[in-house]
Amino acid sequence: MLPLDLDALTGCLASSACLVTQTTSGFIIGMLLFLVAVGLTLIFGVLKVVNFSHGAFYMFGAYFAMTAYQVTGSFALAMLCGAAGTALLGLIFERVFMSRVYGSDVLMQLLVCYAFVLIFDDVVRMIWGPEFKSMGMPAAFQVAPLFIAGGVVPPYYLLLIGVALVAAVILGLGLARTRIGKVIRAAAHNPGMVSALGINTGLIYGGVFALGGMLAGLAGALAAPVRSLTPGMGFSVLIESFIVTVIGGMGSILGALIGAILIGMIRSFGSLGFPLFTEGLMYLFMVIVLVSRPTGLFGKEVA
Amino acid sequence: MTELQAEQAAVVPRIESQSQRSRYRDVLIALAAFAVLAILPMLTGSKALLDFVIRCSAFGLFATSLNLLVGFTGMVSFGHGMFFGLGAYGFGLIMQRSGLPVPVAFVATLVITTLIAAVIGAICVRLKEIYFAFVTLAFQMLIHSTILSWVSLTGGDQGLRGGIPRPAFFGVDLSNHVHLYITSCALLVIGLLLMRQIAQSPFGYTLRMIRDNATRASFIGIDVWRAKLTIFVLAALFASTGGIIMALFVSGAYPEFAYWTISGEGIFINMLGGVTTFLGPMVGTVLLLILNDTVTRLTEYYGIVLGIVILFFAIGLRKGLMDFVVEWYARRRDGSGE
Numbered sequence: 001m002l003p004l005d006l007d008a009l010t011g012c013l014a015s016s017a018c019l020v021t022q023t024t025s026g027f028i029i030g031m032l033l034f035l036v037a038v039g040l041t042l043i044f045g046v047l048k049v050v051n052f053s054h055g056a057f058y059m060f061g062a063y064f065a066m067t068a069y070q071v072t073g074s075f076a077l078a079m080l081c082g083a084a085g086t087a088l089l090g091l092i093f094e095r096v097f098m099s100r101v102y103g104s105d106v107l108m109q110l111l112v113c114y115a116f117v118l119i120f121d122d123v124v125r126m127i128w129g130p131e132f133k134s135m136g137m138p139a140a141f142q143v144a145p146l147f148i149a150g151g152v153v154p155p156y157y158l159l160l161i162g163v164a165l166v167a168a169v170i171l172g173l174g175l176a177r178t179r180i181g182k183v184i185r186a187a188a189h190n191p192g193m194v195s196a197l198g199i200n201t202g203l204i205y206g207g208v209f210a211l212g213g214m215l216a217g218l219a220g221a222l223a224a225p226v227r228s229l230t231p232g233m234g235f236s237v238l239i240e241s242f243i244v245t246v247i248g249g250m251g252s253i254l255g256a257l258i259g260a261i262l263i264g265m266i267r268s269f270g271s272l273g274f275p276l277f278t279e280g281l282m283y284l285f286m287v288i289v290l291v292s293r294p295t296g297l298f299g300k301e302v303a
Numbered sequence: 304m305t306e307l308q309a310e311q312a313a314v315v316p317r318i319e320s321q322s323q324r325s326r327y328r329d330v331l332i333a334l335a336a337f338a339v340l341a342i343l344p345m346l347t348g349s350k351a352l353l354d355f356v357i358r359c360s361a362f363g364l365f366a367t368s369l370n371l372l373v374g375f376t377g378m379v380s381f382g383h384g385m386f387f388g389l390g391a392y393g394f395g396l397i398m399q400r401s402g403l404p405v406p407v408a409f410v411a412t413l414v415i416t417t418l419i420a421a422v423i424g425a426i427c428v429r430l431k432e433i434y435f436a437f438v439t440l441a442f443q444m445l446i447h448s449t450i451l452s453w454v455s456l457t458g459g460d461q462g463l464r465g466g467i468p469r470p471a472f473f474g475v476d477l478s479n480h481v482h483l484y485i486t487s488c489a490l491l492v493i494g495l496l497l498m499r500q501i502a503q504s505p506f507g508y509t510l511r512m513i514r515d516n517a518t519r520a521s522f523i524g525i526d527v528w529r530a531k532l533t534i535f536v537l538a539a540l541f542a543s544t545g546g547i548i549m550a551l552f553v554s555g556a557y558p559e560f561a562y563w564t565i566s567g568e569g570i571f572i573n574m575l576g577g578v579t580t581f582l583g584p585m586v587g588t589v590l591l592l593i594l595n596d597t598v599t600r601l602t603e604y605y606g607i608v609l610g611i612v613i614l615f616f617a618i619g620l621r622k623g624l625m626d627f628v629v630e631w632y633a634r635r636r637d638g639s640g641e
Contacts, residue, residue, distance in 0.1 A: 104621065106432070107573075119606060291438075
């Protein structure tokens, strides 16, 4: 019924070179998804809002980074611009628009986000044009790839995985150990009480949205050298990071990490065994997880 | 018998006769609407207008059936479009492969939809709110991926090409534009009337109760799961009918019919028109299609214009157009009564 190529899959599993290559590419997909999904899950955990326009931040991050790189020629500055620009965008978006629909219907929130998906895509089309763009690999990383157990691993991939892991650790520790982290968790639990204690919850909400936007923007900036840039690029990432957050459990950072790696591996190895049904495989996996554990793998309770 | 019980006993027949009367009124309105639509081709030779009404029928049935879930039962389905796609593909495939008469293929498509909706519904309706939305979305994308990858059956991303044969039946020739138009209008009016009956029936009020308080509903002995599954399947049938009209109209079926954006548009239509009135989604359908047609003609930046209109409704009005009109009317009437 469905086109499958099990020979290719078993052949790859038997060879260490192919295994290393596919695992790395799975990690790349997973880590980029994690950065987007963790913002999504954080925003949902604290604000109880499903930010349907989160993919737009990923897209803006990539475009900001590309422009900054073309203007300055510095890769580090490009990353900074991608992350900082989307953080600002997230803050404005939350304060000006999203804050008006808190407490109203979930459908209204989704609708506002849907409106911005449409608007942001067209804004990008207006500024950067509708055609495919590419940022190009920065000179510092145009070196010979590493060979690990016969598998080819470009050094840039290692940087990408490293940055994402560092972000995960900082975020996890920051939320668990620091004062700000405690305030954020408290605001997620009981915003009325936090506000009564003299803490500006509006500022926290804006901050969390900015943080989420920044992480998605960073993901976009990191992806810019290895992916092509189009006005609709945020969308597929959004759908996949939704799957990740739902599988991992809405509101759980560890869940987002595990979910992202799982989806990355499914994409990477699935593209060998089921070339046309890779996406279907992800949805199938999501259905299975949700039916057996409706709150996701690491979700605690139904919000 | 206490005084209270006696009073209630007197009230029941009155409510029944009232519902009987409102049913006659609905049938009359439906007949009048159908008559107006049927006369339209004689008044105007505009093919574009008839096309517009056919598209309104397809999306109107789809959006109104989604409102049975969203507005009446409080089940926000993000995958309702899968049944629209299923209807289009099911009907198209049956017509292309088997050469059955149109009515038989129509019924066969609805039977297939019932089976698939029952299986998917049985898995989904147990889940709450946002999780229900996500799982329905996942099923939608699963069906979309299956359509894309099962190339030998569905034609993959090219869709069902080569046209759908439309042999005449009972003197109705669907390849004739006016016949197709009348058939679409009839399906729309009958579909709306049936959905209206569902919404006004005791079952419809059970659904409203589940929406407002599912726990209380189950305490007084309502099988919530069964009621939700029933309305999920019924809504799927009407969405599938919308898909069949669409397949007949374009004489084909495309993967976009099963893509999640169809579901997104359905939700949007509902918000645009309003979910508290029965005809709100129909008004929303007409609004969105007009908006679609004019904006795409005027500017290539369709998204920005549509986005701003959505923002106006979501942040400005905070409700759909019909909700707004009904509330405004009620306020005016109360005001003049003082």
